């Protein structure tokens with residue numbers, strides 16, 4: 001997968017040199033390219049923002065640098081990329097959406113700052129590529145860079161060869177599979193005894209059936225405590241499946 005990131009803070013993405021994503025880039029599984037939006041400004045101050053039409057607080061990112069940056073990065077011959085635009089007003093980013101994005105060959109991320117990007121930039125981009133405006137949660141960040149890091153990490157770990165152990169991506173609590181849509185229960189490792197606490201004996205029993213049952217029970221307990229609405233959704237899904245099978 002190729003990923004292009006357009007931002008006024010390229011250094012924000014130094015973490016993408018590290019750990020699993022850094023290794024995947026070195027192995028050629030991921031081709032991540034950073035672009036400084038100011039490369040496409042035309043004034044000596046490299047201006048990327050201006051006051052909002054209609055008044056209001058803050059500044060808005062100018063369309064011209066963005067238009068030319070997207071032309072240069074995403075405008076080549078061949079199939080266009082999918083443009084991902086993090087924004088507080090976007091569609092919720094979920095594990096399901098991450099799975100779909102992981103099937104894309106080429107993503108371009110537009111990292112806004114200030115109060116956002118002139119709306120004509122998205123309208124212009126939609127004329128030549130699919131555009132996805134995504135929110136990573138109901139809170140307001142200072143810009144799109146953190147959201148882009150979250151999305152890139154979530155999508156990249158689903159790519160074959162990135163985790164090294166595809167199994168653990170499949171068992172993610174929000175991934176379709178063993179404990180679909182339940183939260184992860186507690187995990188343990190050596191030593192078996194630590195600060196007067198013991199690892200639950202079932203995990204040392206070697207009885208895989210009992211371990212699976214215990215893990216599902218703990219996942220249900222954690223979900224009931226922290227995300228009860230997920231249990232209601234799970235119950236509704238199971239009821240729908242039962243009614244369909246009748």
Ligand SMILES: COc1ccc(Cn2ccc3ccc(-c4cc(N)[nH]n4)cc32)cc1
Pocket residue numbers: 086087088089111112113114115116117134135136137138139140141142143144145147
């Ligand atoms: C009032 O409207 C505002 C609009 C944007 C901003 C700051 N900002 C500028 C670009 C940008 C990109 C993404 C996000 C973001 C995404 C999520 N889930 N939270 N926050 C925030 C962003 C402040 C205020």
